[in-house]
Amino acid sequence: MNLNGVIYGLPRQLKILIGAFVIVLSLGFTTGLLFVGETSSMNPEGIEEHYLGNEDKPDISVMKFRKNEREMLTLVHDHILSLSIVFFLVGLLLSLTDLHSGLKLFLMIEPLVSVLLTFGGLYLMWLGVSWMKYIVFISGTLMAVSFYTAVSIVFFQLFKKAA
8 A cells, every 4th residue: 555645645634743743743842852962962972871870970060870780671671662652653654744655764763763863872881881971962862863854854844745
């Protein structure tokens, strides 16, 4: 079954619902990224400091303590479950767009891979694999770029006339 471009023929009410969903979802995702920026400075060293603490460093402005295992398991569990649902839904919507099949497949699968790398990487970093902070940073960045690219394509094609 070819779903390419089906988005153009959806009923107006469904397009409005999808558009509202994409806007609200994007606001929620952006709020999450703003929180990450506040807690980790959006860099590998800030990520490491947020989860492993900084109480051993002199001259710090905000003291942070190492997360315990319960906090880490809760964080990994909650984010993997919730973001997999988010990216599954975005992937379903993206499947209806008129887009090159390779790019479409990449934008549908990449965020799910990044969820595993980002949150699995955080847990491994917490266990002592310190170089995972770079994987977490790169995969988190790719996840965000893929998300915003996908929702932008969905949103703009919702209200565009078919060629």
